Amino acid sequence: AQRVTQPEKLLSVFKGAPVELKCNYSYSGSPELFWYVQYSRQRLQLLLRHISRESIKGFTADLNKGETSFHLKKPFAQEEDSAMYYCALSGAGGSYIPTFGRGTSLIVHP
Amino acid sequence: DGGITQSPKYLFRKEGQNVTLSCEQNLNHDAMYWYRQDPGQGLRLIYYSQIVNDFQKGDIAEGYSVSREKKESFPLTVTSAQKNPTAFYLCASRTMGQGNTEAFFGQGTRLTVV
Numbered sequence: 001a002q003r004v005t006q007p008e009k010l011l012s013v014f015k016g017a018p019v020e021l022k023c024n025y026s027y028s029g030s031p032e033l034f035w036y037v038q039y040s041r042q043r044l045q046l047l048l049r050h051i052s053r054e055s056i057k058g059f060t061a062d063l064n065k066g067e068t069s070f071h072l073k074k075p076f077a078q079e080e081d082s083a084m085y086y087c088a089l090s091g092a093g094g095s096y097i098p099t100f101g102r103g104t105s106l107i108v109h110p
Numbered sequence: 111d112g113g114i115t116q117s118p119k120y121l122f123r124k125e126g127q128n129v130t131l132s133c134e135q136n137l138n139h140d141a142m143y144w145y146r147q148d149p150g151q152g153l154r155l156i157y158y159s160q161i162v163n164d165f166q167k168g169d170i171a172e173g174y175s176v177s178r179e180k181k182e183s184f185p186l187t188v189t190s191a192q193k194n195p196t197a198f199y200l201c202a203s204r205t206m207g208q209g210n211t212e213a214f215f216g217q218g219t220r221l222t223v224v
Contacts, residue, residue, distance in 0.1 A: 004152075006152075009150060034212065036213075043215045043216065043217045043218070044200065044202075044215040045214075045215065046212040046213075049212065086152065086153065088213075096141075096204075096206070096211075097143070097155065097158060097168075098143070098202075098204075098213050099155070100145070100152045100153040100154075101152050102150060102151055102152035103152050103153075
């Protein structure tokens with residue numbers, strides 16, 4: 001079975017502070033990990049995926065297979081980063097069905 | 111304008127009634143999904159379909175039913191058997207046959223039982 005754990009329900013930081021949203025996963029095969037974001041009054045959308053190895057809106061995430069983690073990081077948070085963030089996993093064994101964590105609400109204070 | 115559309119945005123249901131939530135996509139995606147979003151619980155999979163006229167139960171299918179008569183449409187019926195139907199429902203779709211691709215989401219339907 002595949003499982004995604006986001007230990008923090010809420011993360012509150014000040015503008016300019018570093019941010020790290022934690023994500024750990026459980027999957028026996030080779031996983032593909034994603035971060036989705038839901039801004040207020042907007043639909044859930046893809047932020048980044050690990051195979052792209054890209055930085056989106058200043059966010060990066062590295063897949064650590066040894067620690068089974070895929071933490072999302074940004075060195076300097078901005079107020080517009082305030083949103084709900086979901087880590088998701090999909091693997092071939094599950095026909096690529098996305099499994100989501102419970103989400104972390106990020107609040108960036110001015 | 112391509113995308114995935116859910117309707118209605120808000121839905122009120124009396125206890126004992128069945129209601130159907132609409133999900134339509136014009137992205138030519140093969141796979142469609144229904145998730146339920148509750149505070150603190152993330153997105154939980156209700157049903158999914160990877161091909162027309164075929165669908166599979168997800169983790170919390172009890173009290174729900176779906177159909178997939180057309181590639182573009184994947185309606186969800188919340189039946190009276192669903193004990194706690196008040197929630198935010200999200201529909202998603204993705205293309206298949208190209209490995210692991212991102213899911214695209216609708217705007218959601220908020221269902222309230224009154």
